[in-house]
Amino acid sequence: MVSADNCNGQSQAQPFDDEAQEFIARLKERSKQLRRAIELYDQVIWPVIIRGKDSMLKDGYCRYTTLKTMGVKRTLAYVGH
Secondary structure: OOOEEEOOOOOOEEOOOHHHHHHHHHHHHHHHHHHHHHHOOOOOOOEEEEEEOEEEEEEEEHHHHHHHHHHOOOOOOOOOO
């Protein structure tokens, strides 16, 4: 996490708390497993869920980031109201 210092325009890194570090570690592991399943086994994945009024991703962050790192430009999505 980075917070901007308004006084001199420099950024100062803030350490993540333990819970955030655990989440990041789990996300990296899940992403690694998902990428492996897609590349080796042509794993079919669930669509991501997007809120229609502002295109906010509501579910599927791991799928989204994994596909993005793989260079995938499009995926299936459920778009709600």
